[in-house]
């Protein structure tokens with residue numbers, strides 16, 4: 002299905018081809034294809050082999066989660082997929098094209114919101130539009146339109162009325178919402194999240210899970226979410242990739258069968274707990290040297 | 291009296307107290323005015339030689355500001371270049387450290403040889419002594435950019451220049467303005483050093499001249515005026531710093547100085 006979408010939930014969506022959930026025809030299309038790569042960091046105190054024999058495929062519009070022991074190379078994997086570093090061996094392709102340099106389209110968010118303290122919230126959100134093509138050429142001329150888009154996006158994450166504030170006037174959870182908006186404002190086809198909710202309290206975290214779930218449900222971008230929270234992975238993702246200790250490779254790929262849209266209640270169902278237990282056991286197993 | 295008023299008048303109270311202690315000590319112990327004149331004598335000399343003092347102060351002020359302006363222009367430019375690339379940073383840093391270690395007083399005779407007695411050596415000495423903290427601070431501001439933020443922008447297709455303009459240069463501002471406060475006081479030191487070694491105008495020249503004529507109260511009068519100029523310029527740049535980088539004082543990110 003490829004239709005011009007109407008604005009949903011207050012977010013004005015530009016007409017553009019969108020793809021159905023995995024299971025539809027388009028899920029055959031692979032967005033991210035990591036084919037047997039390795040990554041070697043050269044350092045003054047010797048080399049670190051961060052990734053080896055890592056293979057992963059993520060379908061178009063899929064919500065993928067990556068979990069694994071600390072230091073196994075998850076963040077490195079994110080930087081590889083976005084083309085910020087090159088694999089030592091092997092190839093990565095994104096949207097069918099081999100990654101040769103930074104992608105130019107991917108939205109990213111990290112554990113630290115990394116907002117620019119001299120910019121107001123709305124100007125932080127609009128930052129990508131000043132950089133990404135084709136928006137950067139139109140940015141000055143159509144500032145008002147983009148502003149309205151930014152305001153609408155802020156509203157969907159529950160930050161209506163905060164666009165004129167500075168980041169320091171916001172709580173950590175609110176800053177993280179802004180960071181999420183900044184990652185999504187240019188409607189990226191690929192969203193990379195590296196432990197975005199790790200520094201938040203349990204309630205805010207669950208709230209933001211739902212925010213992310215709704216945004217994804219609406220816009221159907223491809224997501225790679227790195228997390229240490231197995232419940233988070235199981236609640237949000239379609240597939241969960243478990244990585245081994247360093248050098249990291251994928252030791253298990255678990256499909257999460259729960260239908261969408263998911264409610265927070267499923268976190269208390271036995272089937273959900275089983276998945277979390279299974280992931281937990283696997284990670285505990287691969288952590289041991 | 292509220293805490294605020296106390297804080298406002300405290301500097302004045304302390305300054306007056308220092309002068310009072312100085313005056314009382316001189317009288318109480320009968321200090322020889324050739325060794326240390328009391329402030330009353332210094333102020334009397336200031337009144338007596340008001341005209342020449344003002345003329346020489348004006349020379350010192352403008353040579354200092356000229357040298358400082360050069361230092362800001364050159365320091366910011368070099369700081370941006372050094373902060374731009376790691377290679378340049380690595381290559382240039384030792385050279386700059388070495389240069390900064392050279393006592394500027396040793397350079398003044400060379401400058402006088404090149405440019406003759408006059409204002410040029412003073413301007414150049416002020417410049418040479420004050421550009422270093424500016425370079426270091428600007429470069430530090432660029433070099434300490436959060437790598438994750440850089441990643442976010444690069445993944446959007448940002449070029450190095452975009453990252454510099456959108457993030458690097460704005461985030462360098464608190465470092466820059468912090469360094470200006472330090473640099474302006476150093477610039478005064480540079481000017482005075484140069485004027486003392488060889489000049490025909492300026493407070494440094496006046497101090498050297500009055501010293502050789504044993505007009506000690508005049509020396510102190512000139513020193514007091516110099517201190518006032520320094521404090522005034524420092525205050526100007528401290529104000530500019532707060533004005534331009536209010537966000538940095540509010541957010542957790544703090545400047546280097």
Ligand SMILES: Nc1ncnc2c1ncn2[C@@H]1O[C@H](COP(=O)(O)OP(=O)(O)OP(=O)(O)O)[C@@H](O)[C@H]1O
Nearest residue numbers: 042044049051070071072073074075076077078247
């Ligand atoms: N820039 C770098 N230079 C050298 N080694 C690095 C660099 N970045 C990461 N590493 C090494 O690569 C390995 C994987 O790091 P990475 O940050 O990808 O792990 P991670 O899975 O994200 O860990 P965590 O869960 O703690 O965030 C680590 O052993 C680390 O020491």
Ligand SMILES: [Mg+2]
Nearest residue numbers: 075076077195
């Ligand atoms: Mg990490």
